[in-house]
Amino acid sequence: MSPCHSRLYGAVCRRFFSSGRFHGAEFTSGQPLFENRPHMVREGELTTGISAQEYYERRLRLAKNMTRASIAILPGQSIRYASGSVFYQFQQNTDLYYFTGWNEPDSVAIIEKPTDKLEDVVFHMLVPPKDKTAEQWEGYRTGVQGVQEIFNADEADTTKNVASYVSKLLNRNSTVFYDFEDASELTLTSLYNKFFQKSNSKFSGTLESLLKEHRVSVKSLSYISNSLRAVKSPAELDVMRLAGKISGRAYNQAYAQRFPTEKHLCAFLEYQFIAGGCDKSAYVPVVAGGDHALCIHYTRNDDVFKEDSLVLVDAGGNLGGYCADISRTWPVNGRFTGPQKELYQAVLNVEKKCIEYCTESSNMSLQDLHNESVKLMTRELRNCGFSGLTQWETMKLYPHYIGHNLGIDVHDTPGYARNKKFQVGNVVTVEPGVYVPESNNYPSSFRGIGIRIEDDVAVGKDSNIVLTVEAAKEIEDIESIAANGVTTPLSEVVDVWRDIK
Secondary structure, eight states, rough: TTSSSBBBBBGOOOOBOOOHHHHHTOOOSOOOOOOTOTTSOOEEEEETTEHHHHHHHHHHHHHHSSSSSSSEEEOOOOOOOTTTEEOOOOOOOHHHHHHHHOOOOSOEEEEEOOOGGGGGGGEEEEEEOHHHHHHHHOOOOOOHHHHHHHOOOSSEEEEEGGGHHHHHHHHHHHHHHHHHHHHOOOHHHHHHHHHOOOOOTTTHHHHHHHHHTTTEEOSHHHHHHHHHHSOHHHHHHHHHHHHHHHHHHHHHHTTTSSOOBBBHHHHHHHHHHTTOOOOOEEEOOEEGGGGGGGGGGGOOOBOOOOTTTTEEEOEEETTEEEEOOEEEETTSOOOOOOOHHHHHHHHHHHHHHHHTTTGGTTOOOOOHHHHHHHHHHHHHHTTTTTTTOOOOHHHHHHHHHSSOOOOSSSSOTTTTTTTTTTOOTEEEEEEEEEEESSSSSSSSGGOOOEEBEEEEHHHHHHHHOEETTTTTSSHHHHHHHHOOOOSSSSOSSHHHHHHOO
């Protein structure tokens, strides 16, 4: 290979990328790259904001936690179908994406650590081969050569040979880091899929059969990956800050509009996320008008708005695979009523105080933060007239957790213990809420109101950064925007690094 364009630098350089070779008309890939989408991916990056160097370093950090003579197997996801030939949007295995940047279906990544020396670590990839007929129907593939020369795989083959390739690796290694389906998280859907042998990954059945056949020691991969992913790099924080900024500005745009239905508001926000520079929505939005907000994950989004009601929205954009997660509640007509204002301010006071605790020096964990939020919410609700309210009763009105880790997944690193103390680089959501049912147990003026306020917070040593600060949440700010509009309207962004200030 010609060393005219190195994707890795210095001692860690393994592959060189010849820019001249791939800028021609014949070069095609299955995902955005600098060579074909320079408005999305900058030179030296494999995905938006994340360099090839960083992906390499992530694999080394994984290898440091592996034993010698071991492999980590990460099977990618397959395209899933709603009905017949109608497919869902592809969602990659996020561990595979985190360690490789590869975002094409039906692939397997394997990190092999043959000795105790990190320089001996081998990065294997099994990917679909280039196929002109298949690509005419399904879209371009990067292929075996591309995964080596662009994504820096040391060894690669097509997925047609997955069984023989993995068997070869199992024969020379004694330990495998791999995740079977967690029986503790079985749902009706997963039980159905297991009964009918449906899997998100085309290769999970093959891999699990091989593991049983070779009788190797199998250890949890997610136990390691959760700890690594829970601490974000400066590059990750930059991408998440940008996703938060775009998403927050979209909310401000929504405050300035009047929408007849939930679906109109939902469509407006999703358009603004993408027009503002994000790739897509991070998850199915919640747009809950009036008492629909009492359902925490209301996603029907199909009712009309009532003039004096609130709307609770939980939505955010996704940029380069990283999620923003914002909740805001505001009056449909632009002005809070007295009771709405009082209850909203109570929730906001809890949220702002909890954000202050999101530092390493606070010596708190998510569990500590949740416990504190229940105490704070109890005090605030008592001040609103919920007389004699106990913390146990508060948890009926505030039934969910204070927040979660955030990153490539909306609920990122689910195996990362909630009782671990905050450390620099963690990104967590802070999202207290209150949902007052139609019950004589509660003040009549608050019944049927649901309020949640949520921001994304990057933990620092003695301070933090609210990644979603653009989304107005003070009562006077929301009402001002509703009355006067926004001063900096969103334009349609093409290059997020160039066009967003």
